[in-house]
Amino acid sequence: MRILIRGAAVVPKPEEGVLSADVVVEGKRFAGVFPTGEAGGEFDRVIEGEGKLLVPGFVNAHTHLPMTLFRGLAEDLALREWLEERIWPAERKLTPEVVYWFALLGLVEMIRTGTTAFADMYFFMEEVGKAVEEAGLRALLSYGIIAPTPDRIEPELKKAEAFAREWNGAAEGRIRCALSPHAPYTCGPEVWKEAVRLAKELKLPLHTHLCETRHEVEAHREAYGKGPVQWLEELGAFAVPVIAAHCVWVTEKDIDILAAHNVSVAHCPSSNLKLASGIAPVWAMVKGGVNVAIGTDGAASNNTLDMVREMRLAALLAKVRAEDPRAMPAPEALKSATQRGAAALGWAKDLGAIEEGHLADCVLLDLGAAHFAPGHDPLADLVYTACGADVEMVMVGGEILMEGRELQTLDEEKIVARCRELARKFR
Numbered sequence: 214m215r216i217l218i219r220g221a222a223v224v225p226k227p228e229e230g231v232l233s234a235d236v237v238v239e240g241k242r243f244a245g246v247f248p249t250g251e252a253g254g255e256f257d258r259v260i261e262g263e264g265k266l267l268v269p270g271f272v273n274a275h276t277h278l279p280m281t282l283f284r285g286l287a288e289d290l291a292l293r294e295w296l297e298e299r300i301w302p303a304e305r306k307l308t309p310e311v312v313y314w315f316a317l318l319g320l321v322e323m324i325r326t327g328t329t330a331f332a333d334m335y336f337f338m339e340e341v342g343k344a345v346e347e348a349g350l351r352a353l354l355s356y357g358i359i360a361p362t363p364d365r366i367e368p369e370l371k372k373a374e375a376f377a378r379e380w381n382g383a384a385e386g387r388i389r390c391a392l393s394p395h396a397p398y399t400c401g402p403e404v405w406k407e408a409v410r411l412a413k414e415l416k417l418p419l420h421t422h423l424c425e426t427r428h429e430v431e432a433h434r435e436a437y438g439k440g441p442v443q444w445l446e447e448l449g450a451f452a453v454p455v456i457a458a459h460c461v462w463v464t465e466k467d468i469d470i471l472a473a474h475n476v477s478v479a480h481c482p483s484s485n486l487k488l489a490s491g492i493a494p495v496w497a498m499v500k501g502g503v504n505v506a507i508g509t510d511g512a513a514s515n516n517t518l519d520m521v522r523e524m525r526l527a528a529l530l531a532k533v534r535a536e537d538p539r540a541m542p543a544p545e546a547l548k549s550a551t552q553r554g555a556a557a558l559g560w561a562k563d564l565g566a567i568e569e570g571h572l573a574d575c576v577l578l579d580l581g582a583a584h585f586a587p588g589h590d591p592l593a594d595l596v597y598t599a600c601g602a603d604v605e606m607v608m609v610g611g612e613i614l615m616e617g618r619e620l621q622t623l624d625e626e627k628i629v630a631r632c633r634e635l636a637r638k639f640r
């Protein structure tokens with residue numbers, strides 16, 4: 214299959230800005246980016262790009278897809294109350310069927326808002342895997358290990374390992390796996406040590422929550438005499454690739470440690486605001502050499518999976534936190550939502566840019582709406598003006614998942630109806 218995307222405003226990489234170009238896709242990969250009108254040869258499909266913006270697909274570096282079930286269920290509560298009194302009890306009622314349908318619901322929203330790859334941590338992950346396989350996205354999936362008591366350690370690790378062994382490389386390589394001790398406050402040193410050993414053996418990254426709240430970091434200091442970042446470093450956790458979600462309460466020394474070990478941070482601005490966790494020092498981390506990606510977190514604490522909105526918020530919050538409007542300029546925000554996310558998920562060589570040889574994951578946004586006029590700077594318009602609903606075409610590995618805002622792989626009406634029905638049991 215040879216596809217031409219003709220005459221779009223193209224952002225091959227955020228640092229290269231916007232150019233008017235023809236983009237050729239052959240099979241699963243980009244075959245080239247040419248000045249408009251110069252892509253030659255025969256094409257099986259031509260997608261008209263005039264008046265549209267073509268960017269690398271958005272990468273959501275931290276989410277819990279089936280939590281779409283809990284959107285609107287427990288609002289305006291403190292994190293501990295929200296998690297321990299509302300979310301965790303509701304999660305005990307989950308079944309594989311419910312997880313499957315709400316994963317599909319999340320995937321509908323992801324495609325509609327231009328996400329092409331994501332890192333997900335939850336339970337019943339086989340169901341999430343099945344849903345991803347059908348939807349056509351790329352994902353780094355992991356079973357979330359929560360082992361607050363010693364008797365939970367072995368069964369939890371076994372579940373995580375079995376899932377990773379079975380699903381890593383599934384869906385023609387679109388699915389990869391990670392190991393996920395949920396956080397330093399839900400998993401003790403034995404869990405971490407064993408997870409690191411397994412990650413080395415299976416060549417998998419770790420995906421966890423780190424320094425999300427002030428309370429959690431203070432409690433950790435009291436229990437161990439050091440903060441969670443230094444604690445994990447000393448346990449050897451950073452010897453393997455790591456995605457650390459949040460990192461709101463990190464010190465300058467922590468930032469140095471994260472940068473030195475190439476730890477990727479998944480910054481989740483909406484979730485941090487909604488749960489009043491704080492504002493992460495994003496610009497200090499980027500300047501300090503940390504790979505800062507962006508995540509939505511679960512839809513219960515966001516409440517959307519819209520990476521375009523999340524990118525905007527990340528750019529704005531970074532400026533407030535740094536007290537500098539020059540912090541996190543638009544190209545840097547786009548980089549965090551694409552290239553840095555791809556690197557966090559372990560796909561740095563293949564994803565995050567529109568260039569020859571890269572996997573053809575890209576998104577076309579319609580710039581025709583009034584809110585994009587007059588169009589002085591399409592890249593700034595994307596970061597500061599757009600929302601996910603402006604996305605009209607989504608491609609993953611050369612497969613079109615949405616075109617003309619019509620989903621091609623999922624039956625949206627059926628999924629929404631089934632989810633509304635299943636949700637009744639959780640009220």
Ligand SMILES: [Zn+2]
Pocket residue numbers: 275276277422458510511
């Ligand atoms: Zn999370």
